[in-house]
Amino acid sequence: MSADTTSSAAIGPVEGAVYDVDNPAPYIEAPRKRTGKTPKATRGNFEMAAWLFMRLSGVVLVVLVLGHLLIQLFLDGGVSKIGFAFVAGRWASPFWQVWDLLMLWLAMLHGANGLRTVINDYAERANTRLWLKGLLYTATVFTILLGTLVIFTFDPNIR
Amino acid sequence: MPAGTLYRGREGMWSWVAHRVTGVLIFFFLFVHVLDTALVRVSPEAYDEVVATYKTPIVALLEYGLVAAILFHALNGLRVIAVDFWSKGPRYQKQMLWTVVGIWVVLMAGSLYPVLGHAARELFGS
Numbered sequence: 001m002s003a004d005t006t007s008s009a010a011i012g013p014v015e016g017a018v019y020d021v022d023n024p025a026p027y028i029e030a031p032r033k034r035t036g037k038t039p040k041a042t043r044g045n046f047e048m049a050a051w052l053f054m055r056l057s058g059v060v061l062v063v064l065v066l067g068h069l070l071i072q073l074f075l076d077g078g079v080s081k082i083g084f085a086f087v088a089g090r091w092a093s094p095f096w097q098v099w100d101l102l103m104l105w106l107a108m109l110h111g112a113n114g115l116r117t118v119i120n121d122y123a124e125r126a127n128t129r130l131w132l133k134g135l136l137y138t139a140t141v142f143t144i145l146l147g148t149l150v151i152f153t154f155d156p157n158i159r
Numbered sequence: 160m161p162a163g164t165l166y167r168g169r170e171g172m173w174s175w176v177a178h179r180v181t182g183v184l185i186f187f188f189l190f191v192h193v194l195d196t197a198l199v200r201v202s203p204e205a206y207d208e209v210v211a212t213y214k215t216p217i218v219a220l221l222e223y224g225l226v227a228a229i230l231f232h233a234l235n236g237l238r239v240i241a242v243d244f245w246s247k248g249p250r251y252q253k254q255m256l257w258t259v260v261g262i263w264v265v266l267m268a269g270s271l272y273p274v275l276g277h278a279a280r281e282l283f284g285s
Contacts, residue, residue, distance in 0.1 A: 055243065058236045065229060073222060074273040082210050084203035087196075104193065111186030118183060139190065147193045150200050159203055 050113050057106045064103040088156035104147040112140040170256045178235050181228040219278035226270050234259040
């Protein structure tokens with residue numbers, strides 16, 4: 001390797017000639033610096049909060065979801081035992097109601113934020129992103145509310 | 160296309176791809192799962208009828224796939240947290256990925272009988 005690349009000769013004549021002490025280069029803002037011109041939508045810390053939420057909810061979900069899988073698919077005959085009576089037996093306990101409610105909310109929000117990231121990454125047109133995210137948020141709110149309603153209004157003597 | 164410029168990544172990129180794919184699949188299942196569970200508010204018969212499809216051999220295979228996706232996403236998610244928050248995480252990310260894959264293989268082997276046993280008995284007799 002040539003020693004030239006580390007010497008001052010690496011600075012080309014153009015850079016050296018145009019700007020000096022009397023003729024300084026124009027000041028360029030740091031890429032992420034927030035100024036008065038920064039759009040309002042990018043001033044908050046929403047993305048960092050979302051990033052942190054993915055990790056915190058992820059840890060809790062590992063326990064909630066793996067416990068749920070163990071009970072539903074592995075113990076006592078696996079999926080064969082599941083039926084209305086089994087659900088009624090479990091939701092008779094506030095512990096499992098809270099477990100399922102927490103799992104519903106965290107999993108839906110974790111998944112919705114994940115899919116939001118995927119949409120932002122792959123949908124290149126602004127309009128496509130708008131519609132896909134509108135659909136995502138609608139489906140997410142609907143599913144969270146439906147699941148919450150089902151847990152709170154469950155009636156073992158429905159018939 | 161110029162040769163040798165297409166980024167194909169290594170363990171880091173492929174685990175990221177697998178994390179995305181499994182995450183999206185799990186999320187779509189979650190929608191279906193909340194809807195089928197909501198049938199307990201319709202009638203016990205409606206719920207039991209739909210849950211019966213979950214007990215067929217073909218769907219049992221899908222459940223094994225669901226377990227595979229969830230276990231990978233959970234284990235690799237813990238690895239991502241370690242990479243982000245543990246000072247030595249980035250240095251050991253490859254070793255942690257192969258640890259994840261190793262634990263995943265063991266758990267998937269252990270899940271064969273509990274998840275697919277009933278389907279095997281139905282298909283091949285008890």
